[in-house]
Amino acid sequence: MAYSLAQINAAVRSDPRGFVQESDAAYDKKIEAAARKIAANLGKSRIVLLSGPSGSGKTTTAKKIEAKLEEMGIRSHAVAMDNYFKTVDPETAPRNREGQIDYESPFCMDMDLLNRHFAALDRGEKILIPKFEFARQMRSDIKSQPLRLGRDEIAIFEGIHALNDIISGRNPQAAKVYISARSDILGESGEAVFKRTWLRLERRAVRDGKFRAWKADVTVKMWANVRRGEKLYISPFKDNAGIVFDSALPYEVSVIRAFAQPLFDHLRVSPDMERYEEVRQLAEAYPRFEILDESYVAPDSLIREFIGGGIYDD
DSSP, X not given: OEEEHHHHHHHHHHOHHHHHHHHHHHHHHHHHHHHHHHHHTTTTOSEEEEEOOTTSOHHHHHHHHHHXXXXXXXXXXXXXXXXXXXXXXXXXXXXXXXXXXXTTSGGGBOHHHHHHHHHHHHTTOOEEEEEEETTTTEEEEEEEEEEOOOTTEEEEEESTTTTSHHHHTTOTTSEEEEEXXXXXXXXXXXXXXXXXXXXXXXXXXXXHTSSOTHHHHHHHHHHHHHHHHHHHHTGGGGGGOSEEEEOOOTTHHHHHHHHHHHHHHTOOOOTTSTTHHHXXXXXXXXXXXXXXXXXXXXXXXXXXXXXXXXXXXX
16 A cells, blocks of 8 residues: 555644544555454454564554453453563673674574463463563563463463464464554655655664663664564564554654654764665754644554653553
8 A cells, every 4th residue: 555645744734633634534444344353253362463573563553452342341461572672691692794693583582481371271271471671671570460361351461472383373363463664655756755664663773762862762773674674573473463454654754854854854873874865854854844743643543652741552
């Protein structure tokens, strides 16, 4: 799918509130459709596996599906698979081609524990969900949270490796969801003026740099490695999903621009950095978009995951 830049700008100028509401309502219809498919699968499995690349909106989408299932009378629990990261041992940790620890690798996850927990939940047994402390790069079992699923309850496990064959192959009955921003924004000649991968990069940069601008620099510098990880560990498994989301919203560049442009304009990066040219092109595309004030964006919108002020913020 693709969106038209001319149509986006016209909608922002003529009816910004209606444009945002219509876009969010369309996304919520996707949420409802997914929830109904998941509910129909409850007789086969109480587990939902939700995956997607970085910046795709997995966290908010999982929580929105959870809320919709609750409306349908199905109690649900969204679980971040990031808590199943292992405490990294530098001696045995997977490495990328530059010799750095490859945090995108599924081998940084405790896959055995995840699969044991999935099986236990399907049997109605209690598990203890661990807590990974990213500041210390350690998993804490002291802060673990108990979870037991009742007869008509569902656990939604969201994470970049949720559809990996190591997990989905051993849980064939689980409902499987893939989400990513999959729409380019096209100019009048049909050229891509804002690529789908840029949507995710700007989302991540804004979220990471929200309180400390320097973190946006880190995000951009790591982006090449993140993209390599996606091609190796995420994209090859997207066809395992029975439910696929396009999380790109037509108005998002217009509203995120006000947050992202200052970050990209002042990036402390050098022209020899990988993907520097791509970031430069992204930043130069912003003046082509009308600015949309964030006050039009509802607290439960997917975009709030990145700009803040949402009901699903941690």
